[in-house]
Amino acid sequence: MKNIITIVVRLTVSCLLAATVMGLCFIFTSNAKKHNEHVKEQQVMYELLGYQAGAKFPETMALHEVYRFVITGGGKQSIGYLVPKGHGGEKGFLFVNIDLNGAMLAQQNVALSEADALAPETRNQAVTKVVGPGYEVKFADQTIVVTNSGHRVAYLLSGKFQGFKTFVNVMLAVDPAFAILGLEVLEHEEDPGLGAEIDQDYFKNQFKGKPFEALKTIEVVKAPIPADYLEALNGKIGEEGILKFREQYKDKAVYALTGATISTKAVAGGVQGIVTKFAYRIAVLDKVVKEQQLAVAF
Amino acid sequence: MANDKSSMQLITRGILSENPIFKLALSMCPAVGISTTVMNGFMLGIAVLFVQVFSSVTISVFKNLIHPRIRIPTYTLTIATWVTVIDLVLAAYLPEAYAKMGIFVKLIVAFAIITMRLEMFACKEPVKDSFWDGLGMGLGFMIGMMVIGFVRELLGSGAILGMDVLGFKPLLFFILPSAGFFVVGLMMAFFNWIEIFYKRSKGLK
Numbered sequence: 001m002k003n004i005i006t007i008v009v010r011l012t013v014s015c016l017l018a019a020t021v022m023g024l025c026f027i028f029t030s031n032a033k034k035h036n037e038h039v040k041e042q043q044v045m046y047e048l049l050g051y052q053a054g055a056k057f058p059e060t061m062a063l064h065e066v067y068r069f070v071i072t073g074g075g076k077q078s079i080g081y082l083v084p085k086g087h088g089g090e091k092g093f094l095f096v097n098i099d100l101n102g103a104m105l106a107q108q109n110v111a112l113s114e115a116d117a118l119a120p121e122t123r124n125q126a127v128t129k130v131v132g133p134g135y136e137v138k139f140a141d142q143t144i145v146v147t148n149s150g151h152r153v154a155y156l157l158s159g160k161f162q163g164f165k166t167f168v169n170v171m172l173a174v175d176p177a178f179a180i181l182g183l184e185v186l187e188h189e190e191d192p193g194l195g196a197e198i199d200q201d202y203f204k205n206q207f208k209g210k211p212f213e214a215l216k217t218i219e220v221v222k223a224p225i226p227a228d229y230l231e232a233l234n235g236k237i238g239e240e241g242i243l244k245f246r247e248q249y250k251d252k253a254v255y256a257l258t259g260a261t262i263s264t265k266a267v268a269g270g271v272q273g274i275v276t277k278f279a280y281r282i283a284v285l286d287k288v289v290k291e292q293q294l295a296v297a298f
Numbered sequence: 299m300a301n302d303k304s305s306m307q308l309i310t311r312g313i314l315s316e317n318p319i320f321k322l323a324l325s326m327c328p329a330v331g332i333s334t335t336v337m338n339g340f341m342l343g344i345a346v347l348f349v350q351v352f353s354s355v356t357i358s359v360f361k362n363l364i365h366p367r368i369r370i371p372t373y374t375l376t377i378a379t380w381v382t383v384i385d386l387v388l389a390a391y392l393p394e395a396y397a398k399m400g401i402f403v404k405l406i407v408a409f410a411i412i413t414m415r416l417e418m419f420a421c422k423e424p425v426k427d428s429f430w431d432g433l434g435m436g437l438g439f440m441i442g443m444m445v446i447g448f449v450r451e452l453l454g455s456g457a458i459l460g461m462d463v464l465g466f467k468p469l470l471f472f473i474l475p476s477a478g479f480f481v482v483g484l485m486m487a488f489f490n491w492i493e494i495f496y497k498r499s500k501g502l503k
Contacts, residue, residue, distance in 0.1 A: 003367070007365055010365050010368065014375055018376070018379040021379050021383065022382045022383065025383045025386050025387065029386045029389070029390035029391070030390075031390075032390035032391060033386070033390045036389070036390065036393040040393070
């Protein structure tokens with residue numbers, strides 16, 4: 001009996017010690033880790049917009065974060081948008097509440113710094129305060145509107161959809177006509193060698209340049225990628241050649257990955273869903289902004 | 299076990315006469331699964347080296363406090379703690395390296411070689427010797443992994459450190475896991491042969 005007690009006590013003590021060491025280490029490193037993730041995300045965004053690592057991002061370009069919320073209360077649902085009024089959150093944000101028919105319910109200024117808007121807790125608090133009691137606020141997603149000297153040049157959309165195994169987390173860049181500028185797979189757990197190929201350039205590049213019309217009816221074809229097209233997708237030929245192939249294949253179906261048709265279909269369907277839904281939403285938001293003459297950053 | 303344990307002897311023992319892969323035949327799963335290229339072998343080797351040294355020293359420091367009935371859980375706990383710490387530190391301060399090494403680091407918890415060194419050496423010997431033993435074993439593992447990786451990368455994909463040196467792929471079979479066993483087996487035979495040869499030349503029989 002005495003033995004058991006000693007064993008239990010010692011095991012507990014060692015577990016507590018181990019937990020303390022790990023906990024302390026986590027506290028000391030979590031900020032640096034978050035910072036790294038943020039830097040990586042920024043880099044992904046720049047790369048999607050066509051600025052590879054090292055290339056300078058023009059100063060006339062600006063990124064504006066738009067946050068979307070689903071607001072439930074009083075048996076009704078509406079969509080709330082938190083839009084910046086100026087670059088970098090200098091002038092605060094504007095909260096626009098739009099009902100499901102596309103009519104504006106309310107608008108209100110929200111004094112929120114950019115850093116506070118980026119952090120989920122402070123952002124949700126601010127929005128909950130604005131909509132008032134009795135309403136439930138649920139953060140839906142965030143979009144980035146990219147402008148160059150005031151003109152919109154692209155949208156950066158992030159989204160999540162069901163892959164073959166678990167969720168696939170992607171970021172998309174689309175131009176103002178919703179043609180795809182780039183696709184990046186941020187996170188996935190597909191099978192290595194099969195579905196995991198979705199993060200390879202030759203697969204992602206198939207989506208590049210697909211116009212909105214083609215995307216609406218995108219299909220997956222089970223066939224090997226023609227050798228010359230594959231070279232173009234892997235970036236092994238010159239810029240001109242790549243553009244020519246992109247033009248030639250822009251309305252065609254996506255070639256399925258060998259042994260991973262389901263993953264391919266999931267990505268194609270997911271991308272289609274993200275872009276078509278966004279196209280509808282931004283049209284509604286733009287209409288409201290225009291009708292009500294709201295002062296927003298983009 | 300030799301009585302005179304100088305630091306140098308402990309290190310060379312880990313690399314040569316008691317090499318974890320070729321002599322002790324421990325941790326064969328990673329040796330076979332991951333050593334497809336020199337770089338992979340090196341990455342895993344470095345990670346194992348750190349975990350081995352830290353765990354050996356920790357266990358050696360606390361050896362008198364560990365109850366003999368629960369020593370294995372304690373070892374596992376120690377290894378898991380160090381693996382977590384290294385994982386977090388790498389992710390925070392060396393994101394580039396972490397992107398390549400991340401999956402290997404998490405695998406180390408289950409490595410037989412580390413537990414075995416703690417059980418055989420660190421829980422009996424002084425801290426200083428445990429440190430050198432851990433270093434030697436870690437280096438031995440790293441070198442073993444790199445040698446296997448070298449052979450497999452050269453024969454399997456005709457390259458070394460990702461650079462194409464042969465211009466063709468001699469035997470694609472060598473990058474597959476099953477070939478790992480062949481390489482390890484042949485290497486074992488090779489090192490044993492060298493050892494026998496060496497001992498004979500010294501007249502040690």
